[in-house]
Amino acid sequence: MSNHTVTRRDITFDSDGDTCAAWLFLPEGVERPPVVILGHGLGATREMRLDAFAERFARAGIAAMAFTYRHFGDSTGQPRQLLSIKRQLADWDAAIAHVKTRRDVDGTRVAVWGSSFGGGHAIIVASRHPELRAAVSQCPFTDGLASARALGPVGTMRLLPRVAGDLVAKALGKEPVLLTLAGAPGEKALMTAADALPGYLALVPEDGTFVNEVAARVAPTITWHRPGKAAKNVKSPILFCICDHDSVTPPEETLAYARTAPRGEIKQYDAGHFDIYLGEPFETVVADQTEFLARHLEVAR
Incomplete structure (x- = not known):
């Protein structure tokens, strides 16, 4: 793979009147490179290692735009910490629309990359956007019941x-009742696997915008959310990166869904859900993803 110098720009784009904050990583010396859009997982922000992946893709000649969903981090949207699946999917649509208008990237060669909850979004987004050249779904959330x-x-x-308290607050127009996202086993939290809290905290930089809470009303919508069902409708090539020891998104269900994608490729890793962002597992997965994206985005060798 080529090794371009990379420039990072702070950019924003509009999503239904709100502003999504993003970073655009551009490979120097490449005129109108293809572009991959990166979105994170449950309540996470782009500072939580999306830059690491984006920078690697840019070094290989692929522009990369990593964004933070509305209601989180330094993106706008009220109330804060509101996780609406519908709004997050609209943010993805807005991100795709934005890169298509930019002159510094090639809006005809676009891919999406999502991790964890965002990995589920990437499947749905790819199923709705047949014009995408490729999609990457990393340790994806595919089945809420699982x-x-x-x-x-x-x-x-x-x-x-x-x-229940948050649904009442919503009805009365009050501030959301918040729920801890990642907690220790036995705590009241959306994720309580032994590696969940240390896994999240390992990704947060000193000056990060991550808040370990989310409006509680999202819990039932997550349970009934099954983005894996959209895999069979994805027309583009899609790479599933699955962690064999995933405590949050069980790999068996993900594998079953991944096999229904007409042009799906599957890679499995001897790693847990949160291991994939750091160290040796990161190096392995990012190399596989870069090769896959370069192939389908037709990056000049």
Whole structure:
């Protein structure tokens, strides 16, 4: 792979009247490079290692735009910490529309890359945008019921009072009742696997914008969300990067869905859900993803 010098720009784009903050990584010396759009997981912001992936892609001659969803981080949107699946998917549509208008990238050669909850979004987005050249779905959330089973019935029951309180707050127009995103085993949190809290914290830089909370009303919508079902409708090549020891998004379900994608490629890693962003697992997965993207975005060798 070529090794371009990379320039990072702070940019924004509009999403239904709100502003999504993003970074655009451009490979120097490449005129109108293809572009991959990167979106993160549950309540996460782009500072949580999306820059590491984006920079690698840019070094290989692929521009990369990493963005933060509305209601989170330094993007706008009220109330704060609101995780709406519908709005996040609209943010993806807005991101694709934005890169198509830019003159510094080739808007006809676009790919999407999502991780965890964003990996589920990437499947849905790719199914809705047949013009995309490629998609990458990393340790994707594909089946809410499977993830709820991983949390366990007791863990799920613990969340119900908060969820009910937040639905009342929404009806009364009050501030959301928040729920911890990643907690220790036994805590009231959306993710309580042993590696969830240390996994999240390992990705947060000192000056990050991540807040370990989310409006509780999202919990039931996550349970019934099954983005894996869209895999069979993805016309573009799609790479599934699956962690064999995934405590958050069970790999068995993901594999079953991945096999339904007409042009799907599957890579498996001897790693847990949060390992993939750092160290040796990161080096392995980012090399596979770069090769896949370069192939389908027709990067000049």
